[in-house]
Amino acid sequence: MSQKANKLVNGRHIGIIGAGLVGAGWAIVFARAGLEVKIFDAAPNAAVSSLSLIRSQLEDLHAFELIDNIDGVMARMTAVETLQEAVTDAAYLQESILEKVEVKRRLMEELEELTSENTVIGSSTSGIPASAFTQGLKLAGRTLIAHPVNPPYLVPVVEIVPSPATLSEAVAFTDALMQSVGQSVVHVRRETQGFVLNRLQAVLLREAWALVEEGVATCEDIDKTIRDGLGLRWSFMGPFETIDLNAPQGVADYARRFGRLFQEIAHSRTHEQPWPDELIAEVEAQRRTILGQDQLNERRAWRDRQLMTLAAMRNKKEK
Known part of the structure; x- marks a missing residue:
């Protein structure tokens, strides 16, 4: 290298x-x-x-x-x-x-x-x-x-x-x-606000905040859904490969089966307003019961060590 x-x-x-x-x-x-x-x-x-x-x-x-x-x-x-x-x-x-x-x-x-x-x-x-x-x-x-x-x-x-x-x-x-x-x-082939990564992240975060606001799920349950569900696959494949493997005949089959459902979910949201202060306070309160303000730096270091573990595993696999 x-x-x-x-x-x-x-x-x-x-x-x-x-x-x-x-x-x-x-x-x-x-x-x-x-x-x-x-x-x-x-x-x-x-x-x-x-x-x-x-x-x-x-x-x-x-x-x-x-x-x-x-x-x-x-x-x-x-x-x-x-x-x-x-x-x-x-x-x-x-x-x-x-x-x-x-x-x-x-x-x-x-x-x-x-x-x-x-x-x-x-x-x-x-x-x-x-x-x-x-x-x-x-x-x-x-x-x-x-x-x-x-x-x-x-x-x-x-x-x-x-x-x-x-x-x-x-x-x-x-x-x-x-x-x-x-x-x-x-x-990224042309300039667009947020590029690709943050546009994808913005959609996921907007829905996560909305689900908390509506009382559908807590912050921790939403984190579990990603951490112990979608995130496990997303750690080694992207969304298009994920759905390509999730229908018997591949991505087109998946789109025909679930396209209407996802369209209806998208239409159920307008997301015209920023996250309200009351919602931010609620999410903050939920997160601080799980992780204290004084523990943030320690948890960040833990996050980096987890990433190092994954990087080390990838390196061994590639060798």
Whole structure:
């Protein structure tokens, strides 16, 4: 994996802009694959502080035999003090800053002045199209969305979403780079709010909240339905493959059998209003009886260890 990645970047480094959870996760993805990584954050000491978080994450990965050499991966990461240090002579930049159009636009205007024409820029944004913060800039042709799932070093899917101005060469380079560092690439063919992942997640969440609001089921019973039901299959196959296998003659047979039912379910919802405060309070109350506010970080660490277990099992299967 590292040889292919290094050949693509041709001796240049990867720049990480924004050293929060997502940026730190991306740094692991690239450094684990053998690439040199420079990390920058506009907040004082944030980039340096991120290295401590990264080391603790690498220690967990090592415990699950997902990396061999903690110090070797750490040695490929450097916290830098200026944006210019992070981007000068970078083959690729991964931006993971605040989810606000105006903030990203200001950064892109800076990058317009600091980056060369052969540096590709990917944004980690969860739903803002690249055209919203690159329109009219020269770098629009080499900028796109590369949206991960957190943490990206454990959940490999990444959505590549070009703007109408993005050049095909930038898409091809990002595709090849992401695959070379072990990510699973999804191509979103045109800009749409929320891309693919969050549009799918939004539909499921909207129905989950509605079922609680109507008293049909509790939060825990809905979580069980996914965790102990749909999620077991979804951990290794998607919705189309699932239904293709769930009717004797495949997906068309399934559509004929159940299409009307799903249409009626869809028509029973309008979802015209945001989640009301009363419903949010009810869901919060239910969740806090199961998991206290002071236990959230501990549970997040548990989640990541579960993902590491799955990743380790997948690695053994592939070998």
